[in-house]
Amino acid sequence: MISGEWPVLAVDLGGTKIMAAVVLPDGKVLSRKYCLTMADRGPGVVIDRILSAVNGAMAQAQLKTSELIGLGVATAGILDAKKGIVTTSPNLPRWHNVQLRDFLAKKLGVATYIINDANAAALGEHRFGVGRGFTNIIYLTVSTGIGGGIIVNGELYSGADGCAAELGHITIEVDGPQCHCGNFGCLEALASGWAVARKAVERINQGEKSSIIELVDGRLESITAETVEIAARLGDQLAANIVRDAANYLGVGFANFVNIFNPELIVVGGGLSKMGDMLLKPARKVVRERAFKLPTRTVRIVRARLGSSAGVIGAAAYVFDQQLGNREKA
Ligand SMILES: [Zn+2]
Structure with missing residues (x-):
């Protein structure tokens, strides 16, 4: 664990490529891993690709999932953010009502949130850009x-x-x-x-x-x-x-x-x-x-200003916000 820092894992799921990154509360990207989405192979393969990008970014940052405060996934498409579902996405063929949030949360054992990719980029530019x-x-x-x-x-x-x-x-x-x-x-x-x-x-x-x-x-x-x-x-x-x-x-x-x-x-x-x-x-x-x-x-x-990192930085900002909101409610 990096002393005093609370890292978030963030994923930007695009139609062409996936970026996974470990992001610190000040918006600094600690590690970054890319891979191709292979969207035409359907949701099962894409989710495996997300997991492999995530593992790569975690290994590079020398972190375990137990050290994370959460995972944020920015994805193209129309999301039901409350239910954690990707309802449909023009860039991800055969994605209809995919329960992405709960699947990743269970697989990785970490609080997970999903957010539309452009919404994430907006949040990223607002907080850190x-x-x-x-x-x-x-x-x-x-x-x-x-x-x-x-x-x-x-x-x-x-x-x-x-x-x-x-x-x-x-x-x-x-x-x-x-x-x-x-x-x-x-x-x-x-x-x-x-x-x-x-x-x-x-x-x-x-x-x-x-x-x-x-x-x-x-x-x-x-x-x-x-x-x-x-x-x-x-x-x-x-x-x-x-x-x-x-x-x-x-x-x-x-x-x-x-x-x-x-x-x-x-x-x-x-x-x-x-x-x-x-x-x-x-x-x-x-x-x-x-x-x-x-x-x-x-x-x-x-x-x-944030370029291709806007999605992951914004998804991380979203997790920080949600976690803060949860703490305030508690
Ligand atoms: Zn239109």
Whole structure:
């Protein structure tokens, strides 16, 4: 045991990879272990992979589970946090009502909590990242999909069922393209990584010229948001237009958040946030044009700071909060 420290074990379960980490109360990551999720193999295999990542992180930190104050699992999908169930997850095929919390708690013998991954990242940024010291924060992760987290009065807002803050699925264009969730014109269907890539393929197929084609050696199916970003930086007009359109849609979403929540901070994480001002500058302009003046003057729209560790750090923060809450109730 590290003297005076109470470590938490945290897991970030994503569609592609799993990260397990041991995190200290000051947000410092003591050890970290990655492995592939192998999501297509179904829940049984994925849970085995979680256990192996967890054992790796524990061994690296030279800890036993009896020395932990808890385990926090950040996972993509719609969770019933009270029951500890992953009800469904777009990135985890065949996960329907999987009792993840109780299974891991029993297997590892440690108090276990589950939290939506974007909610966890919001909490992580609030406690240990760019949102430290702020009270009202909207967090948006813009990657392949778009997830969100809401901090109100310094606390994570989770709603009646614990599934609040699906900010990627607010409707931006009533007759817009269909989203993975089934609805039409969601922010995710217009401004996420897959939306940007899909738009590029669509416009090239319509005959538009672009250096994107050379960047993927003519294999349009290999186009990602990153390809579009690179082309835009190299001065490609089509790529620049697609990024600007995505940025404008994000701006419309932000303007809604500003009018609803009057936040001090909108924090943007995820892969597309690496575009920096190329994405955020046009989005800020839309906010100035659309949102009310007073909250617009207050809000700052900034990039997240914790990077790929946001999920584990946030899941750990969630465990610290829950444990503190339990102690206060006792
Ligand atoms: Zn949607």
